[in-house]
Amino acid sequence: MAEPTIDLRVLPHGVRVYVAVLGVKRALELLQEHQNRMFYIPAEPGPEHEFSKVFGTDLAMRIAQEHGCKSYQVPTAGKVLAQLRNRQIIEAYKAGAHVNQLVEQFGLTRQHITNLVRQAEPDAAAIEDWLGQRGDGHLQQELF
Structure with missing residues (x-):
């Protein structure tokens, strides 16, 4: 390896x-x-x-x-481990993993995962588009 x-x-x-x-x-x-x-x-x-x-x-x-x-x-x-974990998250995201899957797999909040993805891919519009298509952002609005 x-x-x-x-x-x-x-x-x-x-x-x-x-x-x-x-x-x-x-x-x-x-x-x-x-x-x-x-x-x-x-x-x-x-x-x-x-x-x-x-x-x-x-x-x-x-x-x-x-x-x-x-x-x-x-x-x-701790910092080395966190950086390796963050790299795994970003690679999984780029390979098509859903934010919710990553939340469960790594035990982090949805916001933390989203922030990592935004840092890795600075085009926020593309992230928001991705979240809208594959995420659950629409559910918050439906609750109220």
Whole structure:
């Protein structure tokens, strides 16, 4: 399976370096396993250092540039997971999934799904047209 792509610009600063150095899959795996864990980062961590053993010397050296000689807390994986989920939602929508199906599948509100779709396809008129044709926007009016 191909490595998923992530827009590093939307990730928190502290997570970007993990994804840039380790790749999405490996970063996600390690962040989920070690999120919020505390490490002391020396100025020049070697391969024998605890952080290097877990995350690799390349990442340890990058982290040391900003956090050397102090305690460091591993960031959480939430933003990476959210971005991957959002990408799945957009791909499913483009493949023809109905907004209501996506609401049930991902456990998000209809508004949140619609906002994600609008961000992915900025032509709001096309979205509104799609919702009118395949959505349930007409039901709100019928209730009253």
